[in-house]
Amino acid sequence: MINKSQLPRGFGQWAVFLLGLFFVLFGLPLIVGGVKLIAVGGSWYYLPAGLAFVASGALLVLRRPLGAWIYAGLFVATLAWSLWEVGLRSWALVPRLLGISLLMLLVIAALPVLDPAPRLRRWPLVMATAVVVTVIFVVAFVRDASWPVALARSGATTQSSLSQARADWPAWGGTTAAQRYSSLSQINRQNVGTLERAWEYRTGDLPEGRWGAETTPLKIRDTLYLCSARNILMALDARTGHELWRFDPKVADESIPYTAACRGVTYYSVPVPEGTTAVEHCATRIFEGTLDARLIAVDARDGKPCAGFGANGEVDITRGMGEVLPAMVSITSPPAIVRGVLITGHQVLDGQYRGAPSGVIQGFDAVTGELRWAWDMARPDRTGLPPEGEAYTRGTPNMWTVATGDEELGLVYLPTGNSAADYISSSRSEPENRFSTSLVALDATTGRLAWSFQTVHKDVWDYDLGSQGTLVDFPTAAGPVPAIILPSKQGDIYVLDRRNGVPLTGVEERPVPQGGVEPEQRSPTQPFSLYHSLRKVELTERDMWGMSPIDQMFCRIQFRTASYAGIYTPPTTDRRWIEYPGYNGGSDWGGVAVDPVRGVIVANYNDTANSSRLVSRAEADQMGWFTRHHPRHVEHAAEGAGDPQIGVPYAIDVNAGWRVPYTGMLCKEPPYGGIRAIELATGKTIWDRPFGSARANGPFGIPTRLPLEIGTPNNGGAVVTAGGLIFIAAATDNLIRAIDIETGDTVWKDVLPAGGQANPMTYEVGGRQYLVIMTGGHHFMETPIGDQVIAYALPKTD
Numbered sequence: 001m002i003n004k005s006q007l008p009r010g011f012g013q014w015a016v017f018l019l020g021l022f023f024v025l026f027g028l029p030l031i032v033g034g035v036k037l038i039a040v041g042g043s044w045y046y047l048p049a050g051l052a053f054v055a056s057g058a059l060l061v062l063r064r065p066l067g068a069w070i071y072a073g074l075f076v077a078t079l080a081w082s083l084w085e086v087g088l089r090s091w092a093l094v095p096r097l098l099g100i101s102l103l104m105l106l107v108i109a110a111l112p113v114l115d116p117a118p119r120l121r122r123w124p125l126v127m128a129t130a131v132v133v134t135v136i137f138v139v140a141f142v143r144d145a146s147w148p149v150a151l152a153r154s155g156a157t158t159q160s161s162l163s164q165a166r167a168d169w170p171a172w173g174g175t176t177a178a179q180r181y182s183s184l185s186q187i188n189r190q191n192v193g194t195l196e197r198a199w200e201y202r203t204g205d206l207p208e209g210r211w212g213a214e215t216t217p218l219k220i221r222d223t224l225y226l227c228s229a230r231n232i233l234m235a236l237d238a239r240t241g242h243e244l245w246r247f248d249p250k251v252a253d254e255s256i257p258y259t260a261a262c263r264g265v266t267y268y269s270v271p272v273p274e275g276t277t278a279v280e281h282c283a284t285r286i287f288e289g290t291l292d293a294r295l296i297a298v299d300a301r302d303g304k305p306c307a308g309f310g311a312n313g314e315v316d317i318t319r320g321m322g323e324v325l326p327a328m329v330s331i332t333s334p335p336a337i338v339r340g341v342l343i344t345g346h347q348v349l350d351g352q353y354r355g356a357p358s359g360v361i362q363g364f365d366a367v368t369g370e371l372r373w374a375w376d377m378a379r380p381d382r383t384g385l386p387p388e389g390e391a392y393t394r395g396t397p398n399m400w401t402v403a404t405g406d407e408e409l410g411l412v413y414l415p416t417g418n419s420a421a422d423y424i425s426s427s428r429s430e431p432e433n434r435f436s437t438s439l440v441a442l443d444a445t446t447g448r449l450a451w452s453f454q455t456v457h458k459d460v461w462d463y464d465l466g467s468q469g470t471l472v473d474f475p476t477a478a479g480p481v482p483a484i485i486l487p488s489k490q491g492d493i494y495v496l497d498r499r500n501g502v503p504l505t506g507v508e509e510r511p512v513p514q515g516g517v518e519p520e521q522r523s524p525t526q527p528f529s530l531y532h533s534l535r536k537v538e539l540t541e542r543d544m545w546g547m548s549p550i551d552q553m554f555c556r557i558q559f560r561t562a563s564y565a566g567i568y569t570p571p572t573t574d575r576r577w578i579e580y581p582g583y584n585g586g587s588d589w590g591g592v593a594v595d596p597v598r599g600v601i602v603a604n605y606n607d608t609a610n611s612s613r614l615v616s617r618a619e620a621d622q623m624g625w626f627t628r629h630h631p632r633h634v635e636h637a638a639e640g641a642g643d644p645q646i647g648v649p650y651a652i653d654v655n656a657g658w659r660v661p662y663t664g665m666l667c668k669e670p671p672y673g674g675i676r677a678i679e680l681a682t683g684k685t686i687w688d689r690p691f692g693s694a695r696a697n698g699p700f701g702i703p704t705r706l707p708l709e710i711g712t713p714n715n716g717g718a719v720v721t722a723g724g725l726i727f728i729a730a731a732t733d734n735l736i737r738a739i740d741i742e743t744g745d746t747v748w749k750d751v752l753p754a755g756g757q758a759n760p761m762t763y764e765v766g767g768r769q770y771l772v773i774m775t776g777g778h779h780f781m782e783t784p785i786g787d788q789v790i791a792y793a794l795p796k797t798d
Helices: 011-037 044-063 066-086 092-109 122-145 430-435 549-561 618-622
Strands: 196-202 216-218 223-227 233-236 243-247 266-268 282-291 294-299 313-315 336-338 341-344 360-367 371-375 404-406 413-415 437-442 451-456 470-474 481-489 492-497 505-509 526-529 578-581 593-595 600-606 610-616 642-643 650-655 671-681 685-690 718-721 725-728 734-742 748-751 761-765 768-775 788-793
Touching: 011 044, 011 092, 011 549, 044 066, 044 549, 066 092, 092 122, 216 266, 216 761, 233 282, 266 336, 336 404, 336 413, 430 437, 430 451, 470 593, 481 725, 492 526, 593 618, 593 718, 600 718, 610 618, 618 650, 718 761
Parallel strands: none
Antiparallel strands: 196 788, 216 223, 223 233, 233 243, 266 282, 282 294, 294 313, 336 341, 341 360, 360 371, 404 413, 413 437, 437 451, 470 481, 481 492, 505 526, 578 610, 593 600, 600 671, 610 650, 642 650, 671 685, 718 725, 725 734, 734 748, 761 768, 768 788
């Protein structure tokens, strides 16, 4: 053991001096911010805490023992205040107690320098402090790690023709019903722990700056079909991952919109009329939509363009749209096919200008590529191309996500987005107000409106419907009813009769906050689902977070000075307003999965907030906010961060996720994402848990490598299987997981080489079940870029 006298005398004194100086520097912003926070009606903790830090630090610099006692008093007071304010909420205690406790240990270690003959021995103090804080955190994390399991369920199921057993994965959502369910059970809860990589394929497509492939392959017989981020089509041997063919439509980088994404492709087998000879060329074909707004058709056997479809295998969907600048119109989702009609919407680049290209929905003959109909919501009398010199109505809501087709009813279900200029509604027409942020059902053969159901009235929050609708036979007292499950970004889940759009479960119009900019435009009520909502309780100041008390104080001040009255707080220009959930909240394009045998919905979701402000036209012009096509535009800014919205009085500035600027951490307390099992028959929660660990996340973008389930933002959906498993990647920790559908426990996981922001799929070939995921990463989710397609299977047996 080293004797104290052997240590350099100056070392301890310098250490105490630096600790005291740190306390002073740390306390000064707490004093300044604490005064401001009190002035806006916030917590009184930070001002006295800052004063205590400065007083303690000054005395430590002078090597006075009183400095240690003042800090000890601050530590005890902080401990009591933290437990009073948030109780044993684990992540809420981190910024309140973790740093303060570590500093307390340093103060105790400094006691020999401050008082060579201390009346209290320091090691018992160190142990007592460490034990108290450790016990608090352990109890808090154990408490938060326990979620409800095995709740009582009715046992109702919806097994039907919609979910017949299949070894293939013939559509983006598994089948055209989009349940993302497989009846395969070779991989199950008992053996999933032995799952291993069977093969890996590299697409070779790695776009710079705006990556995010989001691809889910199809599996037909012995072949997988998929597309890369920039729309290169590929066919792979389903057993080995060996490339069979590829076709490159040569999409230019200038056509990449916000993200280089191709979510998937569509398979079609050309019907052969009775008494005729089977078509040889392109009898089976693969369709994809491209980032430069083309529909491509290739022969599923060899990847060669289908010469009889459009012009040598492609159709330009911008015909009739008028001027279309590069990247303004892109197809990022696979088209739907119903009764021989290929139906597509498209993405219109957000936030640029009010007169953006039309959101027209178009139906093309799946064999010839001829336009069968076009649904321009503002001109429903026209079903074809506009007259010469005219264009489809500009600025109307678009349908950028995946549509769902019902072959039996002959309907296609379209989740729509918002009009151009998402955050201002005064210039919108009556049809735009009627059909934005709605599920629209069209007759697939004529393009005529069948029905529509709106989830947000006069949407100025960018709550566009991003999830594909899922078809089920919904159990009712009168028997199963053909239904569609519609998840939303604000978290509500609706169940509608898919024949007529009538809600099968309760929907209630409730009063919502009023005021803000354009107060006369705000709807006095909004529809709320009584069936189920993924939305959590409204935010309070206590929900603010950060990695330190300074971060948390900063977020508290922002919360207190912002406009926030709960969900649907109207946009403001004089100060920021808080949108919770944010535009990436609830369910996005990954959608939900449904186990029709167990009668369970599986929904992963985001639980983040945005901090936004409408910016006057003059201010936006002065700051140089121009459209993406202006040379001064900043291409890599987050979506909504400085969007000009030219043609309306205000631009928009969105702090997506509501981040602390200097650390990059989110202001809202974790978790930021979760996954939940819901009883289909009743809408009751079976279990709910945080989803995503902190291993790849941390302040300043530095990964913590901690395996703690903090609940991260996530993008992408799940697949459920008859083996009792949920397979999902999606989170920002670059893991793929198998989750027990009965309990919510993770029973297997693997580290991916890049972000798994794509929906996985599963299939069987040669008597072996495979799980496949595309690891393309995503710039918005800040996960690593990749081009790997990875297949997993159980070890081969003799």
